[in-house]
Amino acid sequence: MKDILLIPGPTPVPEDVRGAMFEDMIDHRGERFGKLLDRLQFKLKKVFMTSRPVYIFPGTGTGALECAVSNLFDRGERILSLSNGAFAERWIEIARRRGLEVDALEFSHGSAWELSEVEKALKNKVYAGVLMTHNETSTGVLNPLREAVYLIREISPDTLICVDAVSSLGGAPLMMDEWGIDAVLTASQKALMTPPGLALVAISERAFKKVLNLTPSSYYWDIKLADEYLNKKPSQTPYTPSLSLLYALDRALTMILEEGVENSWRRHEELARFLRSEVRKLGLEVFPKEECASPTVTAIRVPEPLGFAKIKKGLEERGVIVAGGQDSLKGKIFRVAHMGSVGKNELLIFINALKEVMGLV
Amino acid sequence: MKDILLIPGPTPVPEDVRGAMFEDMIDHRGERFGKLLDRLQFKLKKVFMTSRPVYIFPGTGTGALECAVSNLFDRGERILSLSNGAFAERWIEIARRRGLEVDALEFSHGSAWELSEVEKALKNKVYAGVLMTHNETSTGVLNPLREAVYLIREISPDTLICVDAVSSLGGAPLMMDEWGIDAVLTASQKALMTPPGLALVAISERAFKKVLNLTPSSYYWDIKLADEYLNKKPSQTPYTPSLSLLYALDRALTMILEEGVENSWRRHEELARFLRSEVRKLGLEVFPKEECASPTVTAIRVPEPLGFAKIKKGLEERGVIVAGGQDSLKGKIFRVAHMGSVGKNELLIFINALKEVMGLV
Numbered sequence: 001m002k003d004i005l006l007i008p009g010p011t012p013v014p015e016d017v018r019g020a021m022f023e024d025m026i027d028h029r030g031e032r033f034g035k036l037l038d039r040l041q042f043k044l045k046k047v048f049m050t051s052r053p054v055y056i057f058p059g060t061g062t063g064a065l066e067c068a069v070s071n072l073f074d075r076g077e078r079i080l081s082l083s084n085g086a087f088a089e090r091w092i093e094i095a096r097r098r099g100l101e102v103d104a105l106e107f108s109h110g111s112a113w114e115l116s117e118v119e120k121a122l123k124n125k126v127y128a129g130v131l132m133t134h135n136e137t138s139t140g141v142l143n144p145l146r147e148a149v150y151l152i153r154e155i156s157p158d159t160l161i162c163v164d165a166v167s168s169l170g171g172a173p174l175m176m177d178e179w180g181i182d183a184v185l186t187a188s189q190k191a192l193m194t195p196p197g198l199a200l201v202a203i204s205e206r207a208f209k210k211v212l213n214l215t216p217s218s219y220y221w222d223i224k225l226a227d228e229y230l231n232k233k234p235s236q237t238p239y240t241p242s243l244s245l246l247y248a249l250d251r252a253l254t255m256i257l258e259e260g261v262e263n264s265w266r267r268h269e270e271l272a273r274f275l276r277s278e279v280r281k282l283g284l285e286v287f288p289k290e291e292c293a294s295p296t297v298t299a300i301r302v303p304e305p306l307g308f309a310k311i312k313k314g315l316e317e318r319g320v321i322v323a324g325g326q327d328s329l330k331g332k333i334f335r336v337a338h339m340g341s342v343g344k345n346e347l348l349i350f351i352n353a354l355k356e357v358m359g360l361v
Numbered sequence: 362m363k364d365i366l367l368i369p370g371p372t373p374v375p376e377d378v379r380g381a382m383f384e385d386m387i388d389h390r391g392e393r394f395g396k397l398l399d400r401l402q403f404k405l406k407k408v409f410m411t412s413r414p415v416y417i418f419p420g421t422g423t424g425a426l427e428c429a430v431s432n433l434f435d436r437g438e439r440i441l442s443l444s445n446g447a448f449a450e451r452w453i454e455i456a457r458r459r460g461l462e463v464d465a466l467e468f469s470h471g472s473a474w475e476l477s478e479v480e481k482a483l484k485n486k487v488y489a490g491v492l493m494t495h496n497e498t499s500t501g502v503l504n505p506l507r508e509a510v511y512l513i514r515e516i517s518p519d520t521l522i523c524v525d526a527v528s529s530l531g532g533a534p535l536m537m538d539e540w541g542i543d544a545v546l547t548a549s550q551k552a553l554m555t556p557p558g559l560a561l562v563a564i565s566e567r568a569f570k571k572v573l574n575l576t577p578s579s580y581y582w583d584i585k586l587a588d589e590y591l592n593k594k595p596s597q598t599p600y601t602p603s604l605s606l607l608y609a610l611d612r613a614l615t616m617i618l619e620e621g622v623e624n625s626w627r628r629h630e631e632l633a634r635f636l637r638s639e640v641r642k643l644g645l646e647v648f649p650k651e652e653c654a655s656p657t658v659t660a661i662r663v664p665e666p667l668g669f670a671k672i673k674k675g676l677e678e679r680g681v682i683v684a685g686g687q688d689s690l691k692g693k694i695f696r697v698a699h700m701g702s703v704g705k706n707e708l709l710i711f712i713n714a715l716k717e718v719m720g721l722v
Contacts, residue, residue, distance in 0.1 A: 002385065010386040010604060021382040021605060024363065025371040025556065027682045058558045059581070060419050062600040066581045094580040189601055195386065197419045197558050197603030217578060219455040220420070220427045239423040240550055242558030243371060244382060244605065321388045 004346045007323040008137045008167055008297040008337035010189040010196045012346075013248070017194060020251040021244040028241055034234020036246060041230075043253035047169065047192075047261055048184055048202050050176040055226040056249075058242040059199035061166035061187035065091045066098075067201050067221035068162050068183045069131075071211050075099035077128040080121055080159075082113045082148070085136035086326045091164060095131065098217055103127075109136075109329060110299070112143045112292035115151055122155045129160040129182075135168035138326045140299030140335060141288045142172055149179045160207050166190060169200075170256060171268040171296040171339050182207040188245060191268070191296060193340030194252045197245045268295040271338045271347065278351045282360060287333045296339045299325070302332055306358065314357030320350050365707045368684040369498045369528055369658040369698035371550040371557045373707075374609070378555060381612040382605040389602055395595020397607060402591075404614035408530065408553075408622055409545055409563050411537040416587040417610075419603040420560035422527035422548035426452045427459075428562050428582035429523050429544045430492075432572050436460035438489040441482055441520075443474045443509070446497035447687045452525060456492065459578055464488075470497075470690060471660070473504045473653035476512055483516045490521040490543075496529035499687045501660030501696060502649045503533055510540045521568050527551060530561075531617060532629040532657040532700050543568040549606060552629070552657060554701030555613045558606045562587075629656040632699045632708065639712045643721060648694045657700045660686070663693055667719065675718030681711050 005012050026032050037056075044054035057063060069091075073079065079100045081092050084107040095102050105121050107113055113132075130152055134145045145168075149161055162183040165174055169184065171191035176184045182204040189196035203211065203223065216222050222238070229236040256264055272295040276286050279300055287299035302308045308324055308331045315322055325333040338347060355361045366373050387393050398417075405415035418424060430452075434440065440461045442453050445468040456463050466482050468474055474493075491513055495506045506529075510522055523544040526535055530545065532552035537545045543565040550557035564572065564584065577583050583599070590597040617625055633656040637647050640661055648660035663669045669685055669692045676683055686694040699708060716722045 003387075005386055005388065007388050007390075010389065010601060013386055013605075015383075018383050018385065018605070021556075022376075022379050024379065025366055025374055025550070026364075027366065027368050027684075028371065029368075029684070030682065058419060058421050058424070060601050060603075063419070063581045066579060090580070097576065097578055097580055187601070189386070195382075195603065195605040196601040197606055215458065217458055218427060219451070219458055220424045240371060240421050240548070240557040242421075242556065242603075242606070244374075244379070244556040244609075245558055245603070248605075321391065323388075323390070 001319060004320045004349050006336045006342065006346065006350055007321055008335055009339070011193055011337060011340040011342060013193055013195055014255065014341050017248045017252045020247040023247050025243055028243065029236055031234050034236065036250060037235040040246060040250055043257060044200065046257055047253065048176050049174070049178065050202050052202050052204060053227065053230055054200055054202045055223060055230070056241065056246070057199040057201065057221065058197060060196060061185070061199065062090065063221065064185035064187060064199035064201050065164055066094050066218070067199060067223065068185055069095045069098045069100060070218040070221045071214065071216045071223040072160055072162065072183060072203070072207055073098070073100055073128055074214055076101065078103070078125065079129045079131060080105060080127040081131045082118060083107065084111060084113065084139065084141060085109055085133065086138035087136060087164060088133040091131050091133065109139050110141060110288045112141055113148060115144065115147060118148060118151060119155060122152060127156065127159050129162055131162050133164040134174065135172055135294050135296055137167040137297055138329065139288060140294045140297050141292050142168070142294040145174065146179055149181055153180050167296050167339065170261070170264055173265050176202060188249055191339045192249065192252055194249045195245060197242055198249060268338065271344060272298060274344065275336065275338060275347050282355065282358065297335055297337045299333045299335050302334055303358065308334055311357055315353050318353035318356065320353045362680060365681045365710050367697045367703065367707065367711055368682055369696055369700070372554055372698060372701040372703060374554055374556055375616065375702050378609045378613045381608040384608050386604055389604065390597055392595050395597065397611060398596040401607060401611055404618060405561065407618055408614065409537050410535070410539065411563050413563050413565060414588065414591055415561055415563045416584060416591070417602065417607070418560040418562065418582065419558060421557060422546070422560065423451065424582065425546035425548060425560035425562050426525055427455050427579070428560060428584065429546055430456045430459045430461060431579040431582045432575065432577045432584040433521055433523065433544060433564070433568055434459070434461055434489055435575055437462065439464070439486065440490045440492060441466060441488040442492040443479060444468065445472060445474065445500065445502060446470055446494065447499035448497060448525060449494040452492050452494065470500050471502060471649045473502055474509060476505065476508060479509060479512060480516060483513060488517065488520050490523055492523050494525040495535065496533055496655050496657055498528040498658055499690065500649060501655045501658050502653050503529070503655040504653070506535065507540055510542055514541050528657050528700065531622070531625055534626050537563060549610055552700045553610065553613055555610045556606060558603055559610060629699065632705060633659060635705065636697065636699060636708050643716065643719065658696055658698045660694045660696050663695055664719065669695055672718055676714050679714035679717065681714045
């Protein structure tokens with residue numbers, strides 16, 4: 001039996017999706033590719049819940065974050081970051097390199113954003129944008145995105161709201177247009193159950209208007225250019241697209257839409273609840289509080305004196321692969337993802353293996 | 362029968378290479394991935410002819426060019442571009458966005474660099490770097506890279522020599538260490554016969570020393586970070602790698618090394634000669650002069666009054682896909698690639714189809 005891969009991305013890719021990559025190359029300036037790109041647009045819009053185009057770049061989630069700050073803001077603009085984990089911190093670094101002035105509003109790792117603090121910060125200074133990590137993969141925390149978006153829209157309506165949805169899109173509720181998000185950024189290898197290598201970027205109409213008046217610091221991540229090529233007949237990309245990965249994404253999106261996006265959200269939530277309850281039955285502690293525990297990745301405190309190395313190794317010997325903590329959480333937590341195609345059977349195997357490693361059976 | 366794809370990338374991918382992508386995801390922080398990355402390093406070094414690491418980013422050739430200027434130069438530094446086609450022009454745009462002062466030394470499209478002009482430019486001003494497109498895909502010209510590198514090294518030894526080898530590496534002679542090139546940049550989807558989506562970047566030791574003292578404008582393309590992760594045990598990448606494409610590249614590189622890199626160069630050269638001779642037999646004109654005609658892509662003047670649209674459509678009806686000219690060469694030339702896995706049989710089918718379209722049979 002092959003390993004049960006429960007790291008928070010890349011997630012296991014269904015056979016059908018991997019099989020789609022056996023198709024050979026086609027002309028990326030021709031009709032067939034144009035139709036593929038149009039079909040992907042149609043499907044991605046449903047998953048992003050937007051009427052706006054979704055730009056697809058050969059890249060990763062980190063690339064999507066860089067794309068947003070390269071296009072939406074100009075050097076010297078002031079940005080607020082809601083920061084409660086490693087991925088929020090990475091985005092701050094990306095934004096600073098682009099020459100933005102970033103104020104980091106920090107919350108403790110393992111907790112969600114406190115909206116009263118967000119309110120204070122927004123009343124204190126004017127921000128061109130807010131950077132928000134919807135699901136903080138490093139701590140297993142799902143932040144209250146909808147509430148935060150509504151709050152920002154009310155207090156500071158001109159601020160562009162940028163959301164890292166890398167480990168949430170498809171696995172947790174996110175409605176780009178209805179909530180009023182200006183940039184939704186994600187990648188192929190998490191809840192979209194496609195191999196890694198695609199960065200997905202959607203921006204609102206008002207954000208696009210601003211983009212039209214700026215020259216992005218990056219040519220590679222240029223949204224204006226991506227938009228121009230997407231509107232050609234046939235639809236295209238400015239440079240060679242990752243064809244094989246697009247074949248895979250096309251197949252995976254069909255599977256997601258067949259299930260229904262809301263059904264997928266619900267399935268992720270139920271699976272996460274199931275896992276947390278099983279974990280607690282073993283006497284273990286889920287790292288974040290219940291009310292902000294993520295539906296896509298569960299962070300568990302490492303039980304002492306067993307320690308992380310023994311858990312990791314013991315699980316691996318039983319064919320189960322989990323992830324450790326990052327940075328200051330190294331050795332303190334371990335993380336189990338339940339995104340995309342991961343189902344209850346995989347989690348049962350994990351729980352059973354964990355019991356064995358803990359000497360409970 | 363499936364279409365014969367003769368566009369200058371993506372090139373047809375052998376079945377074995379596409380089949381390698383059926384393998385499922387693995388932990389990109391684990392031992393198995395580390396071994397894959399080490400194996401890729403071993404093989405890539407042989408193809409790049411370097412003892413230096415070859416950094417692999419999820420991205421394309423355009424990304425590799427952006428990576429080089431983001432890391433090797435600081436805002437305000439002066440750069441010389443040897444420009445004789447669309448891809449050299451794209452690189453200039455990328456460099457200007459990074460804040461570099463670029464002098465473009467322009468040569469007519471369809472001709473190679475004139476070394477006497479390069480010499481004059483280098484004696485006239487001091488440049489931190491030179492940007493050079495080895496094989497100009499847009500015109501089918503192979504530039505005299507080796508001679509130019511030696512010249513620059515002699516006249517201006519501190520200038521960093523950056524080479525776009527996107528449509529040459531593996532298909533035309535290029536010896537990074539022996540010739541003394543500071544940055545070799547390429548992508549997966551041309552002579553390396555792997556699907557698009559991987560940017561490959563190797564830099565010399567002296568270039569790396571400069572990189573260590575700069576903060577790149579981009580986080581995504583950060584070479585320092587890529588190097589740090591490559592040196593971890595097990596070897597890693599800073600963010601999620603494009604696993605499926607790496608499986609494919611691993612397989613393709615084995616095929617290339619089994620043939621032998623020099624043998625691959627020779628095969629490309631012979632195939633190109635064969636095609637040019639066949640094209641001339643039809644009374645057609647090869648766009649560049651014989652002495653600088655590319656071994657990987659052949660540009661042919663569109664015969665009047667037939668016109669490009671009829672050629673393109675006629676070939677397509679016969680299952681053969683070629684590319685047109687770009688920008689000012691649109692409608693004036695068409696391009697046939699013979700890179701990677703394309704062989705004599707595919708070119709015979711093309712020639713026969715072209716004869717039919719031209720009404721010669």
